[in-house]
Amino acid sequence: DQQVKQNSPSLSVQEGRISILNCDYTNSMFDYFLWYKKYPAEGPTFLISISSIKDKNEDGRFTVFLNKSAKHLSLHIVPSQPGDSAVYFCAASRAGSGTYKYIFGTGTRLKVLA
């Protein structure tokens, strides 16, 4: 039972254009969401997060949108750069449980074409 789903295994975007990565979740108890970026042979690195009390969080070129009613979040990267080519994972957790048991999606491989 996949609680966090990334239905697009891969995405190709031209340099300078917008990249939109999507993520859906099924557990309405999740209230904290994160995006991680992963390069080959490295550990995942934190990119951006959003609490369920917000519907948008922005950090430079990266914006995460949360639609709680649809149980959907998306990551927008604009403008996309070749260095953004990586696998992106979304993750969800429940705050207030004493620890953040992060549940990850299956990842989307982004390729930014120069």
Add this chain to the structure above:
Amino acid sequence: NAGVTQTPKFQVLKTGQSMTLQCAQDMNHNSMYWYRQDPGMGLRLIYYSASEGTTDKGEVPNGYNVSRLNKREFSLRLESAAPSQTSVYFCASSEVTGDDTEAFFGQGTRLTVV
């Protein structure tokens, strides 16, 4: 500034052998986690430790044991390795502070069971 350190980085085991993956963090975090990453499956939580002295099962705990040796160290043990445990293993740590937190990951251990 080491962050999360995993040893070893690579390991080949024969079916039935045992081994322990080591993880240490220097960020004084209370919570630590073990994940495995498999193609098409994303990152799946094996075990986690909310704080020193406590451990809990994650999504895929079968075939593994863990020990939270102290606040810094969290080890993962395979008692009798199986080919299905061939994977990349990631250790992570986090601190629950307020409503926002993220997990920091190590570089991973690539394990092959033949």
